[in-house]
Amino acid sequence: MxxxxxxxxxxxxxxxxxxxxxxxxxxxxxxxxxxxGKVAIFDPDGIAGPLLALCPGFDVEGVYVQDTLALGKMRGGHAARPLTELSHANVKCVLIAAFDGQRMAERLVPFAPQGAKILTLDGARLPEAMLTNKTRYLESVNFATNFVFFRDDGQFATRLTTANYWSxxxxxxxxxxxxLYDGAGAVLAEWEDEAPAGPGGYVLDSNVIRRRFGLGPFAGQLFIHAMGVAGHDVVKYALDTYATDNGASLSCTHDANAWPSERFAGxxxxxxxxxxxxxxxxxxxxPIPAGAMALDRMGAEAPVAIDMEIAPFASYPLDVADYFPGLHWPAQLELRAxxxxxxxxxxxxxxxxxxxxxxNVERGDLKDDPGIxxxxxxxxxxxxxxFPVLPRTRFKTIVQPTPMAISEQNLPLRLDVFAADGTKLLxxxxxxxxxxxxxALDLDDVLAPDALAEGGHAELVYDFREGGEANGWMHALFRFEDRQSGHAAESSFGAHIFNTIMTYKNEPQSYSGKPPGLSTRLFLKLGFGGRESFCVLIYPASGPWAPQSDTALELYGANGTLLDTAKFSIACSGSAIVFTSRYFTAEKLREASETGYVLIRDTTCRLFGFHGVxxxxxxxxxxxxxxF
Incomplete structure (x- = not known):
């Protein structure tokens, strides 16, 4: 670990x-x-462990602390010693494991070995031009970053879409x-772009980047850092993968979550x-050492080690069948990362x-919550x-519950199905x-043949009639298949309490302020390359709420100009399929261009949505x- x-x-x-x-x-x-060289580390903030894990090149004589309760505890593979012993360290350099540490360095001089040079982590700071808050280095807005799966290999291209929501x-x-890193972790290109001055759209297409820098085929990852931001310290985006070889492949995914985790599931x-x-x-x-990660069939507790080293910032395509031959759907696996x-x-x-x-992140900090x-x-x-039930005349919809906490041993669940007008069908x-x-439940097996011909939605709900436990982190995988073409898409997400004035702990969630979060601000990218943008909006309600939503679609151009607004309503416990061409004229959509987007706003309720092209x-x- x-x-x-x-x-x-x-x-x-x-x-x-x-x-x-x-x-x-x-x-x-x-x-x-x-x-x-050989260095003694003074660790006032308890970050020697992460420091040495992420930079093992330091030749460490010992780790020293002020906190008497920390004495003897392991920090970066070293038992913490009292700072009063620092003067006896046989080193010519002391590193204070802290940023903005000049005043601390001055105070440390009397306790350091005679003649030792005192360094701080300020020697590893980002350049000033990359900082949003230049007065306090460890400020979250200074590190609004994320990773992006980025590929352009002659068969597939990738396309990142976001907006300057910080404005x-x-x-x-x-x-x-x-x-931009290639599959081996080598840097292919490095550049900066300005975001639109207002809330405009921002697009990075791997095809364009490849031509811009004269690159050959690649399959790796893009690191992106937003500077000058406010409000949000994570770069959120939608990522399309599309065929460039006249193939039929097309898919999209959410952002990369920005935070490494102990395990992932689903x-x-x-x-x-x-x-x-x-x-x-x-x-x-x-590097990721050979054997440091493993795959396991969910619930089997028999992990199989991933037996190769993976270089810094490298990408490795792992075939699941190489580790679990003969294991097939609906079995699922977890990654011990x-x-x-x-x-x-x-x-x-x-x-x-x-x-x-x-x-998704499989949480290690979560325990069963009897209060649920x-x-x-x-x-x-x-x-x-x-989750949506797409129009059944064209699509199959399949749902598979997925354990998403290490402690989770059972999932007591019920499926409720609703028509678009909010009528409960099942x-x-x-x-x-x-x-x-x-x-893995195919809704064809539980719905009448003519039910939801034009679509609707379903909800997984805790149901304790046979006992069981719950933690609030209920997740599932949703698979959608075109009955004619065989094309499929899948997505996964977790549960919340929706649209009730009463609260339980931090639910219903709110993007800002205290719960409950009873408003909507969702990002819908526009179509590209002749593909049409659409989304499914769901108005879920844990308890009684407004009979109808008051939903607005705001069409923004690439420069952040609001070009048009369309309004409609969704019934409580209902849903709606939204194609942008049905709400905005072709002229307005051309004016918005492929870099524009639709902001879905509702101040009366919290909507949940799925999008695509x-x-x-x-x-x-x-x-x-x-x-956002």
Whole structure:
């Protein structure tokens, strides 16, 4: 396990981790380590472990602390010693494991070995031009970063779409720093772009980048750092993968989540006629040792080690069948990632088509919550996991619950199905599913043949009629298949409490301020290359709420100009399929261009959505939307 702390739901993201792991900072750390020689580390903030994990090049004599309660505890492989012993260290250099540490360095002089040079981590700072807050280095806005699965190999291209959503929080001049790595982890290109001055759209197409820098084929990852931001410290984006060889492949995924995790789950085993490739992409400047990660069939507790070293920032396509031959859908796997990677993508190859999706963070900090079983009646149905049922005349919809916490041993679940007008059509108890279950429910098996011909939605809900436990982190994989073309898309997400004035802990969630979060701000990218943009919006309600939504579609141009607005409503517990061409004229969509976007706004309720594009020939993409 890599000795780093990244993210937890109580404290949020660990800024010190991002400051040490940033690719540019990692280069500076390596230079600092080479120049320091044998070094004693003073560790006032408890980051010696992550520091030495991410930069093992330091030749460490010992780690020293002020905190008497920390004495003897391991930090970066060294038992912490009292700072009063520092003067006896046989070193010519002392490193203070802290940023903005000049005043601390001055105070340390009397306790350092005679003549020793005192260094701080300020020697590994990012350049001033990359900082948003120049007065305090460990500020979250200084590290608004993310990784992107980026490929352009003659068969597939990738396309990142986002917007300057920071302008809505007061940011004036946002810039993007990019570094593109090939599959071996070598840097192919590095550049900066300016974001639109207002809330305009921003697109990076691998085809364009390849021509811009004269690159050959590549399959690797892009590191992106937004500078001058406000409000949000994560780069959110939608990522399309599309065929460039006249093939039929088309898919989209959500952003990479930015934080390495101990485990990830929701990786489907292949069907007998499929290959499932997991893209393992190293997020750090140190190699992933052979055997440091493993795959396991969910619930089997028999992990199989990934038996090769993966170079810094390298990408490795791992064929699941090489590790679990004969294992097929509906079995699912977990990745024991050891905090080496951010949320990985996987690729499913079937019948000449390839689709890309992502797995999710399997939480290690989450325990069963008895309060969920005894929620106050005012919370209604409590936690809901909504997902679309696409029009059944064209599509099959399949749902597979996925354990998403290490402690989770069972999933007591019910399926509720709703028509677009909010009418409940069906309740079906799914059972108290064990961690190692094999349920993948095709809604064709539970719905009447003519039901939801034009689409609707369903919700997974906790149901304790046979006992079981719950933690609120209910997840599932949703698979959608075109009955004619065979094209498929899949997505996964987790549950929340939706649209009730009463609260339970931090639910219903809110993007800003205290819960409940009863408003909507969702990003819908526009179509590209002749493909049409669409989304499915769901109005889930745990308890009684407004009978109809008051939803607006705001069409923005590439420069952030609001070009048009369309309004409509969705019934409570209902849904709507939105094609942009049905709400905006062709002239307005041309004016918005492929870099424009639609912002979905509603101040009366919290909507949940899935988005994609349709190529009009049986190909489509589909994944959950993001908000800001």
């Amino acid at each position: 890599l000795d780093i702390e990244t993210f937890d739901n109580l404290r949020g993201g660990n800024v010190a981790y991002k400051a040490l792991a940033h690719p540019v900072a990692a280069e500076n750390l390596a230079v600092l380590a080479a120049a320091a 809505g929080y007061g940011a004036k001049a946002v810039r993007f720093f990019h570094r 990786l489907p085993a292949p069907r007998a006629d499929e290959r499932v490739i997991l893209w393992v992409q190293n997020s750090h400047a140190v 050891g905090r080496h990677v951010v949320r990985p993508r996987y690729e499913v190859v079937r019948g000449g088509r390839t689709r890309i999706a992502h797995i 079983k005894t929620l106050h009646p005012s919370m209604g149905r409590g936690f809901l996991l909504p 309740e079906r108890f799914l059972g108290k599913l064990p961690r190692r279950h094999d349920l 349709d190529n009009g020939a049986g190909g489509f993409s589909f994944d959950h939307m993001f908000g």
